Amino acid sequence: MPPRTPASTAPSRKTPAPRAPRSPRRRPSRTSGRSAAFSPLRLLFKLIVLVAAVAGLAAAAVAWMPIPLASSPLDFHIERGSSLKSVARQVNEAGVKVPPLALEMLGRVTRSASMIKAGSYEVHEGVTLWALLAKLTRGDTSQGELAVIEGWTFRQLRDKLDAHPDLRHDTAGLSDADLLRRLEIPESHPEGLFLPDTYLFDKRSSDIELLRRAYKAMQTRLAQEWPLRDAGLPYRSPYEALIMASIVEKETGRAEDRPMVAAVFVNRLRRGMLLQTDPSVIYGMGSAFEGNIRRRDLLTDTPYNTYTRPGLTPTPIALPGTAALRAALHPAASEALYFVARGDGSSQFSATLDEHNQAVNRYILKRAPQ
Known part of the structure; x- marks a missing residue:
């Protein structure tokens, strides 16, 4: 058995010597060096943001506050081509008690300076600056x-x-x-x-x-x-149709009678008869008309006296509406040559003079039929 090696001479693993602890690297302080130089700028920036926020809140508050008015409702007019500055001045001078600069600044901030429309406006008590600007840009004129x-x-x-x-x-x-x-x-x-x-x-x-x-x-x-008119009408131009429409307008008591009234005058023109319409005589009298038309007025010749002159009057005698114009262009199919007021707004139409005389006796003279 081999002899043991003495413990003192036996090989052994050497334990590494402990390392000396490293001193930690010192990082530069955030408040030192280059960064520290920017802290006043950062503070200034924050201050600016704060001021802007406060100003924005103040502006918003002003924009939503009711504007004092000199009266309510209040009318004002914006001239065509006015600049935003001019608009603000016109509004203030009209009695809308808002500082012109406030309206001008709100218009610029909202980029609506070029959207304001000319015209007349009406505002009421309680209107705000924001509502006023919205009204101006919509063109919500009175x-x-x-x-x-x-x-x-x-x-x-x-x-x-x-x-x-x-x-x-x-x-x-x-x-x-x-x-x-x-x-x-x-x-x-x-x-x-x-x-x-x-x-x-x-x-x-x-x-x-x-x-x-x-x-x-x-x-x-x-x-x-005019292009839709009935065939064979005795008008040479749209203007003559307008003249006829004015006569129909003045002679009609009820709307439903217009086509028949037109038929009477169209039939008379076709036969070469005098129109004999009182409203044309009255028009020709002008300021001399005192409310009653007399026999001598019917016999006094003027360019508008259709008892003394044939055909249409030289011009219209009133402003005819669409219904009268259509009646003149589309008269009723009738042989009537006369009509007389019944006294209730309607008219009695007759084709012969004998029928007409009977209608006059009944409705004008109040005589019993023979």
Whole structure:
């Protein structure tokens, strides 16, 4: 058995000597060196953001607060082509007590400066700056209204225009001839050229513009209706149809009688008979008419006296509506040559003079039939 090696001489694994602990690397402080130099800028940035936020909240509060008004409702007008600055000034001067700079700044922030529309506006108590700007950019203008009535004369129409509080009276002082020139209307007489209707308009817009619209509306209506007329009518032009329509308008008591009234006058024209219509005589009398037409008036010759002159009157005698125009272009199929008022708004139509005389006795003279 081999001899044992003494423990002192036996080989052994050496345990590595412990390492000396490393000193930790020192990282640069966040508040030192280059970063530390930026802390004032960061603070300034935060301050700017805070100020902007406060200003935004303040602006929002102002935008949603009711604006004091000089009166309620309050009307104001924005001129065409106005800049945002000018709009803000016009609104303030009209009595909307908002600082012009506030409206101007809100318009620029919302990028709506170029969207504001000209026209007349109406605001009420409680309106806010935001609502005001929205109204201006939508073009939510306040409107006036004028009802032009069938059977009015042009003189009556001008009187209504002159008295309307929501219109700008640019026609004041103009003669009828001057007005036709301003409107570039080729006819020499204005009667009958304007279509009766209800017209809406921006407040403080010109009465000339309203007349222009009414004239164009009548021209459009004539262009639509004239090609559809019945064959064989005794009119040489749309203007003559307009003259007939005005006579029908003035002679009709009830709407359903219009085609028959038109038939009477068309039949008379075809036979070469005098029209003998009182409204034309009254029109020719002008201001001399005092409410009653007398026999001597029927015998006094004027260009509009259809008892003394054959054919149509030289111009319309009133403003005819669409229904009267259509009746003139589509008269009833009838042989009637006469009519007389029954006293209830309707008319009695007759084909012979004998029938007509009986109707006169019954409805005008109140005599019992023979």
